[in-house]
């Protein structure tokens with residue numbers, strides 16, 4: 382593949398590039414216990430990730446027996462966002478991500494991140510794990526008036542990368558819906574935070590090991 386013909390590759394963040402649930406678990410439980418609620422398990426918190434902070438806060442409140450539309454919402458949201466940008470220790474790239482990004486960059490792929498995590502925590506997590514410099518653009522769930530599964534974030538990143546052929550890489554039902562809405566080819570990472578069985582989530586190709594992704598991009602049938 383010559384550099385000129387390489388596609389734009391746009392990535393989801395949580396559950397795709399990085400395993401962020403240990404960090405989100407620790408931040409969420411710090412906020413819950415500060416407010417006098419019981420901490421929640423890691424699998425419970427994992428099931429709340431993928432639709433952005435408003436959904437996470439609502440789920441934390443519902444699971445704690447509180448009204449998600451009551452006065453606790455802004456308190457929990459504020460406390461969560463305050464910690465989200467600084468408590469980045471629990472974020473770890475999935476095995477093989479760095480090498481795959483190096484290979485894609487060497488192939489001439491332009492790359493961006495399109496996440497429902499707010500921009501500030503997304504930048505902090507990407508910098509913490511040493512991935513920030515790979516991407517020409519990062520958009521977070523608060524960067525545009527809409528977030529995934531609306532297609533605007535993906536369209537915006539695609540244009541910023543110069544348009545042309547593109548692949549979206551994500552892990553969840555929300556990413557699959559975003560790709561359908563944006564009419565983008567979709568590669569799903571099967572080891573992230575998806576809830577439904579893989580065959581029930583629309584995708585063009587699936588990969589379980591990041592070492593597979595550059596070959597899939599190179600051999601993509603457009």
Ligand SMILES: O=C(O)COP(=O)(O)O
Pocket residue numbers: 393394395396429430431432433434495496497498499529553
């Ligand atoms: O729900 C979130 O905050 C982030 O999720 P995403 O990176 O998978 O879009």
Ligand SMILES: [Mg+2]
Pocket residue numbers: 393394395396397431551552553556573574
């Ligand atoms: Mg994700």
